[in-house]
Amino acid sequence: MTRLVYVQMERCLDCQACEIACQREHQGLPNIVVVPVEDRFAVALMCRHCDSAPCVAACYAGALAATDGMVAFDAARCTGCGLCLVACPFGVIQWTPDGRSVHKCDLCTDRQATGREPVCVLTCPAEALSYEEYTEFTRRVQHRAVASVLRGQEVKRR
Amino acid sequence: MSQSLIPTICPYCGVGCAFYIVVENGRAVGLEYMTDHPVNQGSLCSKGNAALEILDHPERLTHPLIKAADRFRPASWEEALDLIGQRLSAIRHAVGPDALGFLASAKCTNEENYLFQKLARCLGSNHVDHCARLCHAPTVVALAHSLGSAAMTNPIPDLAESDCILVIGSNWAENHSPLARWVWRAKDRGARVIVVDPRLTPTAWLADLYLPLRPGTDVALLNGLMHVALTEGLVDRDFIARRTTGFDALARHLMAYPPSRVSEITGLPPAQIVATARAYASASAASLVYCMGVTQHTTGSENVLACADLALLCGQIGRRGAGLMPLRGQNNVQGACDMGALAQFYPGYQPVDAPEVRDFFAHAWGVAADTLSLSPGLTVVEMIEAAAAGRIRALYVMGENPVLSDPNADRVREALSRLDLLVVQDIFLTETAEMADVVLPAAAWAEKEGSTTTTERRVQWSHQAVEPPGQARPDTWIIGQIARRLGLTWGEVAPPSVLAEINRTVPIYGGLVPERLMAARGGLFWPCPTPEHPGTPILHMERFATADGRARLIPVDFRPPAEEPEERFPLTLTTGRIAIHYNAGSMTRRSPSLVTRAPTLCVELNPVDAAQWGVSDGEWVTVSTPRGQTQARARITDTVEAGVVFMPFHFPGTNRLTTDLLDPQAKIPEYKVAACQIAVARKEDEQ
Numbered sequence: 001m002t003r004l005v006y007v008q009m010e011r012c013l014d015c016q017a018c019e020i021a022c023q024r025e026h027q028g029l030p031n032i033v034v035v036p037v038e039d040r041f042a043v044a045l046m047c048r049h050c051d052s053a054p055c056v057a058a059c060y061a062g063a064l065a066a067t068d069g070m071v072a073f074d075a076a077r078c079t080g081c082g083l084c085l086v087a088c089p090f091g092v093i094q095w096t097p098d099g100r101s102v103h104k105c106d107l108c109t110d111r112q113a114t115g116r117e118p119v120c121v122l123t124c125p126a127e128a129l130s131y132e133e134y135t136e137f138t139r140r141v142q143h144r145a146v147a148s149v150l151r152g153q154e155v156k157r158r
Numbered sequence: 159m160s161q162s163l164i165p166t167i168c169p170y171c172g173v174g175c176a177f178y179i180v181v182e183n184g185r186a187v188g189l190e191y192m193t194d195h196p197v198n199q200g201s202l203c204s205k206g207n208a209a210l211e212i213l214d215h216p217e218r219l220t221h222p223l224i225k226a227a228d229r230f231r232p233a234s235w236e237e238a239l240d241l242i243g244q245r246l247s248a249i250r251h252a253v254g255p256d257a258l259g260f261l262a263s264a265k266c267t268n269e270e271n272y273l274f275q276k277l278a279r280c281l282g283s284n285h286v287d288h289c290a291r292l293c294h295a296p297t298v299v300a301l302a303h304s305l306g307s308a309a310m311t312n313p314i315p316d317l318a319e320s321d322c323i324l325v326i327g328s329n330w331a332e333n334h335s336p337l338a339r340w341v342w343r344a345k346d347r348g349a350r351v352i353v354v355d356p357r358l359t360p361t362a363w364l365a366d367l368y369l370p371l372r373p374g375t376d377v378a379l380l381n382g383l384m385h386v387a388l389t390e391g392l393v394d395r396d397f398i399a400r401r402t403t404g405f406d407a408l409a410r411h412l413m414a415y416p417p418s419r420v421s422e423i424t425g426l427p428p429a430q431i432v433a434t435a436r437a438y439a440s441a442s443a444a445s446l447v448y449c450m451g452v453t454q455h456t457t458g459s460e461n462v463l464a465c466a467d468l469a470l471l472c473g474q475i476g477r478r479g480a481g482l483m484p485l486r487g488q489n490n491v492q493g494a495c496d497m498g499a500l501a502q503f504y505p506g507y508q509p510v511d512a513p514e515v516r517d518f519f520a521h522a523w524g525v526a527a528d529t530l531s532l533s534p535g536l537t538v539v540e541m542i543e544a545a546a547a548g549r550i551r552a553l554y555v556m557g558e559n560p561v562l563s564d565p566n567a568d569r570v571r572e573a574l575s576r577l578d579l580l581v582v583q584d585i586f587l588t589e590t591a592e593m594a595d596v597v598l599p600a601a602a603w604a605e606k607e608g609s610t611t612t613t614e615r616r617v618q619w620s621h622q623a624v625e626p627p628g629q630a631r632p633d634t635w636i637i638g639q640i641a642r643r644l645g646l647t648w649g650e651v652a653p654p655s656v657l658a659e660i661n662r663t664v665p666i667y668g669g670l671v672p673e674r675l676m677a678a679r680g681g682l683f684w685p686c687p688t689p690e691h692p693g694t695p696i697l698h699m700e701r702f703a704t705a706d707g708r709a710r711l712i713p714v715d716f717r718p719p720a721e722e723p724e725e726r727f728p729l730t731l732t733t734g735r736i737a738i739h740y741n742a743g744s745m746t747r748r749s750p751s752l753v754t755r756a757p758t759l760c761v762e763l764n765p766v767d768a769a770q771w772g773v774s775d776g777e778w779v780t781v782s783t784p785r786g787q788t789q790a791r792a793r794i795t796d797t798v799e800a801g802v803v804f805m806p807f808h809f810p811g812t813n814r815l816t817t818d819l820l821d822p823q824a825k826i827p828e829y830k831v832a833a834c835q836i837a838v839a840r841k842e843d844e845q
Contacts, residue, residue: 015338021202024189039358116190125335127201
């Protein structure tokens with residue numbers, strides 16, 4: 001099983017800490033973006049590392065490849081054509097400032113080599129982001145939902 | 159290359175998050191998260207993540223500057239310090255010690271603030287104050303009065319134990335972000351979160367109930383909540399009988415605040431007032447979190463008293479998950495208050511007008527008793543007024559930026575320009591430093607060591623990670639050098655030895671000895687009177703810090719804000735902070751990753767008002783009040799009610815508009831309410 005960064009959307013408070021942490025770890029280029037919605041909530045978006053990734057299918061140069069449960073990007077092979085950027089359904093592949101290449105979430109691969117989690121997850125004050133297997137994520141959400149149902153029952157019994 | 163991880167405390171807000179600075183070849187090359195810290199658990203907000211950007215910043219001050227013919231020239235430390243010594247001395251002898259004013263800093267350590275106020279007082283002046291006056295002076299005044307101790311009662315992680323969290327005038331989601339994880343944990347357990355704020359902030363996003371009250375009507379709301387709790391029998395009779403005095407008078411007073419009347423004053427539906435009172439009073443443990451929305455009013459002290467009354471009446475204080483939580487805004491604003499950087503207090507909140515206290519400090523500092531003044535000094539805003547009137551002739555400013563942070567900024571500039579001597583010690587050439595006669599380059603937080611005290615009273619040691627740039631020096635060294643030139647013989651002023659002196663003179667810090675504090679990961683809570691004492695995470699568990707051990711219930715009446723909208727200025731301006739910036743902005747407006755996200759001053763206004771004044775989103779507008787005007791970019795949003803506009807105070811401009819009318823007890827200005835007018839900026843005015 002692979003671990004991924006999961007987002008509990010209702011928890012995000014738009015503080016943008018993840019963007020700034022990611023930017024610091026990736027030479028000034030943030031791979032995560034917080035999108036505020038109608039001043040009522042915000043959603044953190046980053047590469048979902050799709051199993052059948054449209055960006056990989058679109059990349060004729062072989063710069064993007066789905067390996068070991070993630071979509072890896074090899075800048076050396078990138079031609080800067082921008083097809084991946086168009087193909088991505090989440091809009092989370094972005095141009096580099098010079099427009100010659102792209103950048104996207106690499107799950108902080110360099111950090112994982114030394115057993116450290118991705119910075120966006122570590123820094124999130126609201127614990128809106130987690131780095132785990134999807135079964136762990138869904139189990140947590142299920143437990144919280146059940147707890148909420150139980151509290152509802154208690155209120156009714158009173 | 160060898161890297162080392164140096165633990166440090168974040169230099170921004172009062173939460174006191176810890177992290178590691180990655181140091182390589184003497185330079186800070188990275189930041190690593192400290193996941194085992196008891197409060198932030200590794201997490202950091204936007205500003206914390208950008209903290210290292212100020213260390214190697216190209217605009218850092220690297221040598222002393224002396225102004226000659228309106229221009230700065232570089233000077234040696236020797237020359238700058240000698241000049242300051244001579245001029246301070248001359249003014250003191252010619253006019254008297256009351257001509258000297260001192261602004262201490264909530265960004266500096268306990269040791270630095272202790273030395274700074276010691277310098278002021280040993281020169282015979284109690285005119286030493288700092289920006290706590292502008293954020294939580296009402297907390298200091300009012301809680302000392304009602305509870306006997308002016309600080310947050312419980313640690314931040316305690317919020318997870320609360321069943322109801324009532325938030326009044328605090329936007330912690332943006333300004334104290336790591337609280338989010340503890341509030342979410344409470345909510346996961348079923349806690350109710352209620353947010354009272356004129357603006358629908360990100361903090362209000364997670365509220366179960368949101369109350370958009372009219373700015374400045376907090377006392378009416380709090381009295382209304384108490385009225386409901388009382389008439390519905392939800393108050394804690396046992397707690398009131400055992401631990402408080404003054405109940406009967408308060409109960410009689412509250413009869414004048416039924417929900418119907420409170421609704422008229424606050425603009426909130428009566429049902430919301432009743433629901434809030436029931437949720438808070440009937441919770442098995444409830445927290446009341448408040449911040450500058452409560453304090454920055456001409457009724458700030460009354461607002462805080464009403465908060466304390468509510469907590470006491472409902473018995474929601476002195477237990478896990480039940481407490482009164484004023485959130486402090488700066489990394490060491492609690493500590494600077496504790497260290498006596500306040501006009502009316504010696505270190506440890508010991509009053510300056512008590513002769514026995516004066517004698518104690520005269521003995522401790524080795525000066526003649528009559529050197530120390532028995533008159534309470536002037537506060538921040540009063541010092542500026544005194545400078546304008548020519549009574550304050552010299553001002554020594556350590557790490558503050560009154561030109562931006564004080565209200566009615568045009569008047570502040572005018573007042574500072576009248577001084578005979580303005581000395582500013584800072585890490586950047588701030589707007590205030592630009593007006594100085596002498597500028598002294600100081601070390602930033604990671605370039606020196608010392609202790610800071612968080613909003614929760616948690617005292618933590620911060621280690622030096624790197625050397626200061628150029629000739630910049632730690633504040634303790636600078637203050638020591640100035641003291642020596644004024645004939646004071648202090649001996650060593652290194653932070654550990656200053657802390658050892660604090661241990662002897664400040665009883666609540668008595669047991670926070672240097673070796674112990676340096677080794678205590680996660681710090682220690684004051685009061686900690688002896689080296690064996692474990693510290694006190696929760697205050698008031700058995701008794702209050704008053705003489706008889708009982709808390710005072712003090713009735714307060716609603717008074718409207720000092721300035722109300724009128725024909726020429728029909729809108730209400732309220733001010734506050736945003737997630738990306740910090741206070742006067744001298745650090746965050748220089749941090750590339752922050753300022754690129756929020757580069758300009760914005761004014762938020764409701765679509766109804768935008769339509770009425772013909773303003774479109776993103777357009778430059780002129781905002782004016784009876785004091786002045788400024789340009790800002792319009793941001794049209796329904797998160798402010800019609801009739802209310804909001805501006806953050808991180809940019810030059812906002813405080814040209816705010817009023818310098820003060821709370822009579824705490825002397826805090828009413829930053830949260832001013833009457834204003836907006837108009838589309840004329841083309842030639844655009845920035």
